[in-house]
Amino acid sequence: MSKRGERLTNKNKRGSRRAASERAKSGSGGGSSSGKKRLSRSGKSKKEGEPGEPSFLWKWTKRITLWGGAAALLGAIFLAFAVGFAARSIPSFYQLKASQTGQTILVRARDGTEIVEIGPSFGNWLEYDEIPENMRNAMIAVEDKRFESHYGIDPIRLTGALVEGVTGARSRLGGTSTISQQLARNLFLSSNRTFDRKAREAVLAMALEWRFSKEQILELYLNKVYFGGGAYGVDSASRKFFSHPGTELSVAEASIIAGLVKAPSRYSPTADTQAAVDRAQVVLRLMREQGYITSEQASVDVDTVELKQQSGQNSVRYFTDWALPQLDILLPETNAPLEVWTTLDVGMQRAATAAIDSNTPDGSQGALVSLDRDGAILALVGGTDYVETNFNRATNAMRQPGSSWKLFVFLAALEAGYTPDDRVVDTPVTIDGWSPRNSNGRNVGETDLRTAFAYSINTVAAQLGNEVGFGTVASMARRFGVTSPISTFPSMVLGSSEVRLIEMTRAFAAVSAKGTAVEPYGIVRVQTADGEVIYEHESARETQLVPDYVAAGITDLLQAAVQTGTGRAAQIGRPVAGKTGTTSSNKDGWFVGFSSGITTGVWMGRDDARAVPGLQGGRAPAQAFSAYMRYAVKDRAVEEFDVELNLPEWRLEPDEEALFGDPDDYYFIDEQGNLIEPGRRDPSSPDFDIEGERPPPVAEPPPAVSEDFLEEAIGAPVSGDGPRNEPRAPPAPPPRPPPDGERVDDDFLDAL
CATH class of the missing domain: 1.10.3810.10 (Biosynthetic peptidoglycan transglycosylase-like)
Structure with a gap:
């Protein structure tokens, strides 16, 4: 037997003796039930009821509990120290009672004029x-x-x-x-x-x-x-x-x-x-x-x-209510008195307030936002009376924009390949069960894109939105700065999604900037009482939203809406581009437009969204726009709009080919793929006769030998026009055509 076998035999014997000894001990204790055995995982016998090795789950539960408890204890100790330290650092009750909460903030206009002190x-x-x-x-x-x-x-x-x-x-x-x-x-x-x-x-x-x-x-x-x-x-x-x-x-x-x-x-x-x-x-x-x-x-x-x-209060508080909360984001934590220099123009703010007060229908509210070409807010009016109601309708109110939303529909159409002169058809249309109709209840039939926009034809806008995709229109609005929720139901093309006035004004300002993104802002810089500048506005990186030709095309349409369309009341004696908006039952009236680098949006309506008789975007809102803009642009140069459509090469596909000059001056390939030299076109070809003129006949080729040689060879005279016994000199060979890509000069053509 091998040594390994002997070891196993000895081991088994020792195990048997040990088991017998344990049975003897168990038997002496009486009770046979207590002597029952069970095997553990290691193969060793254990008495029933004796605990086995702990499971894996129990081990990790125990560890997590111990470590979690230790971590919680350390955290509690740390928290106690932190709270105790903070408690010792807190001023006394009487010190806190005597201290003033809040800051004194001096707000200045863009020219440094003090407009309000808030404290x-x-x-x-x-x-x-x-x-x-x-x-x-x-x-x-x-x-x-x-x-x-x-x-x-x-x-x-x-x-x-x-x-x-x-x-x-x-x-x-x-x-x-x-x-x-x-x-x-x-x-x-x-x-x-x-x-x-x-x-x-x-x-x-x-x-x-x-x-x-x-x-x-x-x-x-x-x-x-x-x-x-x-x-x-x-x-x-x-x-x-x-x-x-x-x-x-x-x-x-x-x-x-x-x-x-x-x-x-x-x-x-x-x-x-x-x-x-x-x-x-x-x-x-x-x-x-x-x-x-x-x-x-x-x-x-x-x-x-x-x-x-x-009593009444200056409407400048609508602007400060919008601008000053931004200090929490722009500035580090400080309770020091501050001077805030803003973009607000005092004269324009007065003009905006007067324009809203004098044009808003009785029982209604009006709001106005005016942006400079870089996004600086020049004037902001959130209602007719700040004290009566300080709710800011220029920045917070969500209202349906009506047809002013068509800006995004036609932007998407222009980007998809339309031009202002393209023909469209004003005809009844139904999209997914929705049948829009025009405000006058009539259809004019075939017209062009410019006229359809100028007169705000709903059926054309619906067809365009359906063609380019309602999601595309929504994406265009997002691109131009609309952050409010946007529906993609078909009716969205007529402005059924609610937006804020400042969002629509921002979008039109981007068009005024030739398709470049505009971010509204109201704070130029902030400094402490001792003159230390702790914040200064930085211009955002320029972002092009649409190609130049799309911006030019939509500007063309917006200008037509003011010149001949629904926005004629917004004219101010210089180029103006803009769009009206009116919601169903005259609940909201809008006009948003721009001139000489200033973009202004006007909204009017009731806070309870009830109808206002006679309220249309082309009336009171457009009139308020005109009244304000006449003052706003009076010191600015007159600027003509860039409406020239410089389409990219890929958009310039000719409808037909054209030949310039004599057709025989061109090389061409015949039906068999042979290169035909200039002047060698087949006279029998139907394309040979161009505009009723035929080129002169081509001269016959010269004889291969002289007439004297022929007479001697055949023994008879040969008829001919030239002198006898005098051979003709062979003509000079025609000039070779120029290499490909070089110009064919007149001498070469004459030689042919």
């Missing part, structure tokens, strides 16, 4: 006990219902938001800030939505909770939170909106003020009364659900709240 408006500081209980409860109910129980951040609210974000129920993580977090942001941070800022906000909120009591935090918050219109604190807001101190706020008034924090501009009672009322009803419902008020108190009619009557 915080503070009322009297109200102690915690002086703030009406309903005001405190309303703010807690709508902003942070677990304010009394959390430690700066609300884990339940945060977890719910994270779950919604993971499951897709919420597009972004928002609405999770507690009152403590909002106070930390207002006191120490900016409003930038970055992870770093949110993390610092959470740490500072917990530090505030560590440092101050709940009553102190709520007192600071209600005296420093921004309620819109420059008002900080409940006392300032109460005086601004209701003409009385904050100590006298009713339940209904408190619900209105508490509802402002989410969006001061949107829910301001001076901007949109109905929106403010609807938001207040939400606050009252939450207060009732959380037990702060009874059902009878929750049913209070907030419509009966008397608002403070305010």
Whole structure:
């Protein structure tokens, strides 16, 4: 037997003796059931009930738990140190109470003129006990219902938001800030939505909770939170909106003020009364659900709240409301006083305000945006009265553009190969069950593209949109700066997708710039009180949106619309190009156009989208455009539009070939593929007779030998015209044709 076999035999014997010994021990313990055995994975027998080796999943679960616990412990320690350090760095309650929230911002026009100084408006500081209980409860109910129980951040609210974000129920993580977090942001941070800022906000909120009591935090918050219109604190807001101190706020008034924090501009009672009322009803419902008020108190009619009557204010605030929030993005975090130099022209702003006021139909609103050739905003009017309503219709309102949208339809058609002179047919058309009709109810039949655009023929626009593709039209609008959602249903060619006035004005400005992208901007530079420049506008890289010939073609069409079409009321005594727009039932009226490098868009209509009798783009909006532009361009040179269509070579395909000069002067290839020299064309060919003229007959070839030789050879005279016994000299050989590519000169042709 081999040594290996002996080792295995000895091993088996030892195993048998060990097993017998174990059985003996087991037997001595009584109970046969306890002596049952089972094999482990290693082959060793184990008593039943004895634990086996841990599984792979159990090992990693244990490791993850241990490491996760260690990481959580370290994170908690780090967070505690961070919160403790922040708490020690936070100023005292009395220092925070004395500090001013917000910045003083001096806004200047493009010429340096001071146009407005914007800063915080503070009322009297109200102690915690002086703030009406309903005001405190309303703010807690709508902003942070677990304010009394959390430690700066609300884990339940945060977890719910994270779950919604993971499951897709919420597009972004928002609405999770507690009152403590909002106070930390207002006191120490900016409003930038970055992870770093949110993390610092959470740490500072917990530090505030560590440092101050709940009553102190709520007192600071209600005296420093921004309620819109420059008002900080409940006392300032109460005086601004209701003409009385904050100590006298009713339940209904408190619900209105508490509802402002989410969006001061949107829910301001001076901007949109109905929106403010609807938001207040939400606050009252939450207060009732959380037990702060009874059902009878929750049913209070907030419509009966008397608002403070305010006098009119310069419309420049529409511009500053649009431009100044951009400072949060353009500048680093700073609370220092600032001077902001803008693109606004004071004279043009006055002219724009007057044009809107004098031309807007009664009961309607009007808006105007005017851009310089580089995108600088020269004037911006968002409504007829800023104090009555500070809702900015120039930059925020979404309205249907009507036929002004045809700009993108015809741009797509021109890029696809059409020209302004191409023939189109105005005829009834149905596309996917949609049958557009013209405003006059008639069809003119065959016309050209220029006329169809000038007179805003709907059926032609529908056919063009269907031909180039509605997605192509939408892509063209995107290319020209429209960021609003765009429908691709057939009716979109007539302007059924809602857009903002500033977007349409930007698109027309790009056409004025010969197809180059234009980005609207309002801030030129920002400097501190001591003159340090901390921001300066830089021109964007030039981007060509469409070829030059497409820009020239659409400018031709836009000019025709003002010269002879629907936009004749927009004429100002110099070249103007533009387009009208009117929606169904005259709910919206538009005119957008340009002249001498200035592009201006005008919109008119009602905020509730009700019809306005007689409101058409070619009337009041075009008249307001004309009134403003006469002032805006008065100091600018008259500029003629470039409407010459310099089509690329690939677009220049001749309809037929043409010959120049005598056809016999050209080489050609016959049907057999033979090269035929000039003057050797077949007289019997039907192509030989050109314009009724035949070339002179070709001379016969000379004889091979002389007549004397022939007479001697045949023994008889040979008839001929030349002298006898005198051989003719052979003619000179014809000149050789020039090499390919060289010019055929006259001497060569004469020799033939």
